[in-house]
Amino acid sequence: MTQATIPTPQRPWGTSVAQRLTTAAILALAAVLAGAAIELTGLSGKLGFAAAYFFFASLLIFVQQLRLRDLAAAKDSLLSSFAFLAMTITLIPIVSIVMTVFLKGYKGIHFGMFANDMTQASVNDPVTSGGLLHALVGTILMVGGALIVSFPIGLLTALYLTEIRGKLARPIKFLVQAMSGVPSIVAGLFILSILVIPVTQELTGLMGSLALSILMIPTIARTAEEMLLLIPNELREAGVALGATQWRTVSGVVVPAAKSGLVTAVILGIARIIGETAPILLVSGGADALNFNPTSGPMGSLPFYIWKAFLTGGTEEAYARAWGGMLILLILIMVLFGLARYLSGRKVV
Amino acid sequence: MTLLENKSADIPAPREITTKPRRSDQIFRAVVTIGGMTSLVILGLIALFLSLKGISVLQVEKLSFITESKWEVLQDAEGKVAESTFGLGAMLIGTFLAAFIAVIVGVPIAVLSALYLTFYARGPVKKLLISLIDLMAAFPSLLFGFWGFIVLMSSAEYWAKLLNKYLGFIPIFDVPAPIFERSPFIAGLVLAIMIIPIVTAISREIFDQTPLDRVQAAYALGASKLAMIRAVVIPYGRGGVVGGAMLGLGRAMGETVAVYTVLNVVYQINWQVLFGAGGNVASLILLKFGEAGPEEVNALMAAGLVLFLLTLTVNAISDVLINKFGKKGR
DSSP states (O other), X not given: OOOOOOOXXXXXXXOOHHHHHHHHHHHHHHHHHHHHXXXXXXXXXXXXXXXXXXXXXXXHXXXXXXXXXXXXXXXXXXXXXXXXXXXXXXHHHHHHHHHHHHHHHGGGOOGGGGTOOSTTOOTTSOTTSSOSHHHHHHHHHHHHHHHHHHHHHHHHHHHIIIIIOOTTHHHHHHHHHHHHTSOHHHHHHHHIIIIXXXXXXXXXXXXXXXXXXXXXXXXXXXXXXXXXXXXXXXXXXXHHHTTOOHHHHIIIIIHHHTHHHHHHHHHHHHHHHTTOOHHHHHHSOOOSSOOOOXXXXXXXXXXXXXXXXXXXXXXXXXXXXXXXXXXXXXXXXXXXXXHHHHHHOSOOO | OHHHHHHHHHSOOOOOOOOOOOHHHHHHHHHHHHHHTHHHHHHHHHHHHHHHHHHHHHHHHTTHHHHOOOEEEEEOTTSOEEEEEEOOHHHHHHHHHHHHHHHHHHHHHHHHHHHIIIIIOOHHHHHHHHHHHHHHHTSOHHHHHHHIIIIIHHHHHHHHHHHHHHHTTSGGGOOSSSOOTTOHHHHXXXXXXXXXXXXXHHHHHHHHTSOHHXXXXXXXXXXXXXXXXXXXXXXXXXXXXXXXXXXXXXXXXXXXXHHHHHSOBOSSOOOOTXXXXXXXXXXXXXXXXXXXXXXXXXXXXXXXHHHHHHHHHHHHHHHHHHHHHHHHTO
């Protein structure tokens, strides 16, 4: 039996080696021209070089396309140049922020910081004295409290939107969206006006939890809704067809099927509020000592710890302390975010 | 007619079929509906309680609370409040100024980035970029504020000087004194960086919904990417992108901590974006809250109410636009 020769798949539309070399040559030439422009004209600095480089690179590609093809192709190349530029500009702050936090933050990290609070140290002391135990505990308690309030409400809202689908589904969706746009400081002011000033007269961790839950509810509701919508309708129909009531179907089939999605919603909700500063500053006070009781006395938190070290210090030590706290916060957010991604296994916003 | 009636008389009465839910379902539906109403209740309570606290100030100041620009609490010799004037004007201008700078700088970059992600990026690179941008959207504003203060400030100050040098003849780029640090311009840049991930994500979703048959029809007719985007993607996505930009505007207007850190919060009307003074409503609340007496707290509540209504309006418009135009393309 003769072996039929299978032709290797070709990609005639792909870029050839010659094309790649031309592009590389153009980009190199643009760099040379940009360097010359820096030397010869008034432009200077990294920004000047970047601007000149972009100008020459897109100009050269434009000319090349014009020669090889036509004006339409040349204009098209301009769009891709600008889209690429915009993407680069978008990425620069992300890279810069993460690098800044890691480079400045690692100096502020030491083992003892997880075992001490700030009662024995001021922000200007060397970073090895004191720590952020109180802040971590406060953040965990406050976020936990916010979660206890927000998760049931968020889940019920999502269930209303996906399972009940009542007449009010559209307005409620709209309101949830509107709620996600409430400025964080307004959430703090609201808790002040409804609870702190007329009732408790005391800044406590619980008030912080309540303010945070206003910001957390819309995130959980929207993500949970998206996740519940992913559950195929056949599952619901199967449940009902087997004689289950809607309550049984939802509690026994739909919610368990969406479990990982709901966990994702919770994680994204936590990531949303864990770094919130403005409401915390208004309603939970801010303490340097450990406080395990959310209902009495001010409570420290990670954002407050960073805020205080940054604004009241002014020395190198205080800055190192602030960036150290920021590094912990950023790592927490990244871990939460990675976890949410892993669990949902799909795009999440 | 009669034939039909006769025939139906022979058939036994149909079994009664009800769709009345059982008791357990009634309870379930009631609980979920009540839970679903929470957002309505919370938004209503926010408006109600901020108004209740702020009403005393609003009654005294009336419309001048938003038109006048004087925020003063005068104390007599015993430290009691003798006279107070509350006018939010300067901070409202500051809020719009910083937010508009953010939108003008941020939205074009975000939309082009979204175009890049939708039509240029491929495979794992695309996935990585989308993850990075979503991660950036989750960064706390505190982080943006401190990064803006420590890292961006020196570069932005240099850019501000360049703008002032070459475009100083335009009134808004003029400065009364050469103080370029901590200006509304720099605050606007930080806000721009904060809204870029949000606007990019929404624009990308809108662009993704462009009907594929139209896209392919354009390509089949020989359109280049530019021509296809101009003929198909932009007409479909325009409204949604405007909605995304409005959402960004709403975020930028309500931002507190980043503005407070970067901007030199001074109570004055400052149109000159490069000059290092200004503020916004949210940062004013944070600044004044610490040492405010009961009357001033009420004024801050009223300021919060104004901010709440402002962002609510902007968000409502953006939501309508995104839903209206987002669905069309689906």
